Each structure stands twice: as C-alpha cells, then as structure tokens.
Amino acid sequence: MSEVVVVGAGVAGLACAVRLAEAGVDAQVLEARSRTGGRVRSFRPADGGPALELGAQIVHGDRNPAHTVLGPLPALPRPTAAYVVSGRTARPMALLARGGCPPWLAEARLAAYREGSVSVGSWLTTLGAAPAEVAVAREWFRQTWAADPGRIDAAAAGLAMRQDPGGRGEFTAPGGLDVLTARLAERVRVRTGVPVRRIAVEPDGSGVRLATEDGETTASQVVVTVPPAVVDRGLLTIDGLDEDRRAAARTLAPGDAYCAVVTLSGPAPQDISVFDADGAGGFLSCRRGRPEVTLVAKDTAAACVRAAAGSAGQLAALLAVALPWTAALDIVAVETADWSAEPFSGGGFCAPGPDSTAAAERWARPLGGRLFFAGEAAVTGRALPWLQGAYADGRRAAEEVLKARKQGQ
Template identity: 60%
Template structure:
C-alpha cells in the first residue's frame, strides 16, 4: 500500500483532514491535480512587493474561526469610500442605509426569523414587501447563486448555526499562508490529478497519469461537480451519491486583478447592484483593481476580460477611465476543471444533498469539503476546515484509532 489513507485534493479541507490523520499517526498521502496547493485559495502578489490581493477566498469570517489559530490575522480594513452602483450611477453606500430596506438588514432579518421550506431568497423578499432588486443582488454576490434558486431556509440556517463568531479578518501576508501552514509535515503530491478511482471494501486504487496509488481508504475532497461531470470517475459509486453530486452545483465565480497605468486616488470598495461586476475595490496609491464577481456577474466579467475590461471598471471606479489596463491576473473558477465554480450554496429542492454527499461508503470511501456544509454552515473556510477534521475523525473511528 502507498498509504493508509489517500486524500484527493490539497485544498483547505483536504489538508485539514490529512493534518489530523497524520497527527494521529496515520500515513496519509495527499494528491492534487493543480501544480499548487490551496484549492480555491489563490493569492496575487504584485511584482514590486505591494500588498497582496485575494483571487479566491477573501477574508476569514469570525473571531472564533479556526483559521485564526493557524495563521496571523488582522481586522479587515474599512475602505475610505464605500459605494453602490445602481442604474450605472455610483452613489455612497450610505444611500442604501437611508432606504427603508437596506440589504444587510434584510439579510439579518432572514437569518433571525428563518423561512419555511420551499421558499427561495427572492420569494422571501417578495413575501416581505419586495422584490428589492438591490438586496437580491446582494444575496447573489454573497452566496454565488441565483436568488430564485437559493434556499432562504438554508441561508438562514447556515448563518444561524455558524460558530465562527463575529468580524472579518485578513490573513497577514496572504490567504495562501493558511494551506501552507496546514501542509507542514504532510506528504503532498501536486500536479497529479486522479482521473479514476476503483475500490473494494478496505482497498482503493487511484489512477493518475503518473501511475496508480493504492490505499486502505480514500477521502474525496474535490467539489462534487468534478465527480458529476466525470473529471474524477469513481467506479461503483452508489446512485444516491451520483444524484447528490449532480445536485451540488457550485455557483459561477470569476476574479480579476487589473493593473492600471496610474495609481488609485483613494481606497474604495464598490458593490455593483446592477449585476455586472460584483464587488470592485482599489487601494490609494496602488495601481491594482480587484474584481470579485459571482453568478451572472461572473459571466459579465469573463466576457469583458480583454478590450472591454476598461469600460466595465470605469462604471464602478470612474478614475480608471483616465488610465490603461497594463496587465491582468484572472482566476476563472467557473472555467477551472478542478473547481467548476466558486462554492456551493443551499439550493431549493436539494436541501438533503450535502448530507447524502458527506455519508461514507463501506467505511472505505469518505467525502469532505465545503459542499458537505451547504445549508447547515456557511460555505467558507471555517466549514472547509471543519469538514476535513470531522471526516478525519470518522476515519479514525473506522480504523479503531
């Protein structure tokens, strides 16, 4: 055997799982398709040594988030200027605070009151005096999902049951320090995609371009969409697992760092309520502009990457109309074959899919990742860590350790 436990995927969940197993004396080997670790964590560092920017996971949510015990964090800075774009016109974010139904207050109300089963977020907004298009886009960008298909009950439950605490924090030196810390002391093989997996109770064989790896057990931490479309083929996968994988569709996501020919005159954060660019931000004195777009906005940003990017940025940040785009760094999560999207939100009609996906098979196949938490916890880094460590606990129990 090459390992006692083979972990497929070197994202935060897979590394957290392998770390706990290794700490218990289990020989765990991690294989990763990409040439790097981190999964949907990706940090951009300017060539001149300027502040890093995040093209994947953005912030650490909560003062009790387990990530904070692993890396140094500091409170996420507040931008000097916060704006919202509506009708292609930028206004101070405070104008939303003066409206009868600011999106963040509607979000807090939903989280506190919950919602009945079978109601979408847009349906809940309509039942509470909506449609509230600005709030609808707010939910879309927060959850990377169409609010007509996003479960209001799942959103409320995930937020209510989250134990990470309050506040938002940034990782000092870049978010990719988190997977690096988790990977310390582990045997990790990057650039080694598992194309097919066959198994029998107590034995698995993972087929990669570099050869076959054998182990007693396996943990699949890649997004279910990777399995659903056959990029990772699992032989004799039970039907309920296949249906769960098909149901757990991640939302589209596309992030871009655009380097401009002149530096930003201010530190600003812009929410595009028109749905064309998601969240756009810049820092005073720096030439980089960060675009974080999800769902329909991701498609707009993807289509604009190139000659149309300047026009897209100019709506959110008018100062960029006087500058040229001199370089771009793109993280197109929707087009990434090993992600299939940003993350997995609770979907109407698929509320039980996360639990079905998380269930082990024959004490041999185990599953982890943020998708297992959809509708019970937020699909962010704290849930990825929890899923990995909890799955490791299940494996140790199965091994009698």
C-alpha cells in the same frame, strides 16, 4: 501502500490530512493542480505590493481556524469610501441605509429566518421594502451566495448562517490567504500535479486502489475532498457510486465565479469599495496608492466580467462606471481566475438550493468504511460554504476515518 490518501489539497483536504497526522496516521494528499490551496489563490504584485485574493477573499469570524493556524489576524480594514452602482451611476453606499431595507440588514434578518419552504427571492418581497430596494438586495444575495436568489432556500441559508462555526467579524491575512494553506501543507505529505482519475475499492474490501496519471497506488482508506462537480463531469471516476450519490453530485453544482486583478497605469486616490447593484461587476475594490483593482463577480455578474476581461475597451468602460478615477488611466495587465472554467473546481461554491441540503448529506456519507467525502459542498445548508466550513468538514471526515480504523482493529 499509504494508510490514508486524501484526494485534493484544498482547505478541506489539508485540514483532514493534518488531523489524521495528529492522530499518528500516515496520510498522503494527492493534488491535481501544480499548487496547493484549491479555491484559495493569492496574487502578489511584481513590485512587492500587498497580496490580493483571486479566490477566497477574507477570513470570516473571530473563531475561524485561520487564527489558530496563523495566529491572531487583523480586522479587515474598512474603506474610506464605499459606493453602490445603480443605473450605471456610482453613488455613496450610505444612501442605501436611508431606505427601509439595506441589503446588509436583509442579510441579518435572513439569519433569523426559520419557517417554510420559500426562496430568498420570494422572501425578500415579504419585507415591505420598495421594489428598488428589493432589486438591490437580490443582487447583494446573488453576489454573496453565487446563485440566483430564486434558487436559494431561505430557511437553509438562515440555518447555515446561524450554525456557522466562524464567529463574528471579518479579518484579513496580510501575506495572502494562501499562506494559510501553505502552513497546513507543511505539516503533511502532499504531491501536486497528480490528478486522480479513478478510485475503486478492492473486490475483497481489503483497501482502495487509485489510478493516477503517474500509475496506481493503494490505500487503506481514501478521503475525497474535490468538489462533486469534478465527479459529475467525469474528471474523477469513483466505482460503486449509487444513483443517489450521483444525483447528489449533480445537485451540488457550484455557482459561477470569476475574479480579476486589473493593474492600471496609476494609483488609486483612496481605499474604495464598490458594490455593482446593476449586476455587471460584482464587488470591486482598490487601495490608496496602489494601481490594482480587484473584481469579485458571481453568477450573472461573473459572465459580464468574463466577457469584459477579453476586451480592454469593455473592461475599461466597466471600471470607469464603478471607479471614475480609472477613466484617465491605461490597463497595464489583467490577472484572472475563472473558477467555472477551472476543471478541478467547476465554479465557486454551492448555495443552499431546495434539494441541496439533502444532497449534501448523501454526498458526505461514508461508503463502506473505505471511502469518505468532505469539502465545502458537503456542508451546504448546514454551514457557510467558505473557508471555515471546508476546514471543519475536513476535520469531520478525518474523525470518521479514525473511527472506522478503530472499529477495524
């Protein structure tokens, strides 16, 4: 019998287990996938080129825990060229700055928003920007939050941005973000390829029983860090969940997310970043001298890229609009990460909708001193649902476990 079992070896689960290990608690992590990392997934070209990200993309903030785990990380390099696709034509990104409300300025203004119950979509129309600028900003927020701006609560999003623990700046992990999760996993016991199918507190309250595909195991406490969507879809059954928490799991549905690395027959002429404001491609990027193009698409753009990835012709056409230099090249290979189709993710991450902040609070609440819950969904509306938010929430759940164990002594 383990003292504590943590279900899920994503950032939250690993951070939780590491904190428990630091306190001298025997914690074991069970992961359904054959790898650790959760929605962190790095792609390494066969020729040894720089790692590219198919999940979480960058390290947000100079106070991000990634700096503590991996050491000081370099700032994210700025591309030598940046473009926006509008009307299926790629134009210099600098053109957006000539208007009254470029999307990054709207994002900064949202961080200060505190009043009322209004969606980001409605809030954007109050900024006095031209309709074309509002349309671009809507797509920008759609790609940032993986949700239709009409479903994002402006006050909750602003609060999450203000309270985020990551700090300022954007950084990169040169060896791949999965080096972070691998480093965390080295410090705890992790078993991969072990899906947990059922969790039940013993009738006498003495512990928790977990049914896995390998059999049964027991623990004094269990921390569930898988996305609520995994529970809502019935891939993990937790006995004793009340209707409030089941409703919370339904509310905390992650947005659609799809990433791809397309390898071409020739190299990029320069470092380029492209934002597809038309909603067909999300964010695209390439590096000078490298043959890969990375696409990161969410919400409706995820559906567009998913459909294009199934046809070499459609994918080539999509790339040619955003990155004209690709038109003369052939597609050699495509590596994809369909997070919505991935059963143990169910999507990208949760945006703060009208009811999601309260749902996140209900989901995060411990159950009877034996079951605890953590993850990016549990910080919805309180912090940004990215690496730093997941990490901090894993540590929070660990502290709740330690408090419960102390009270039980």
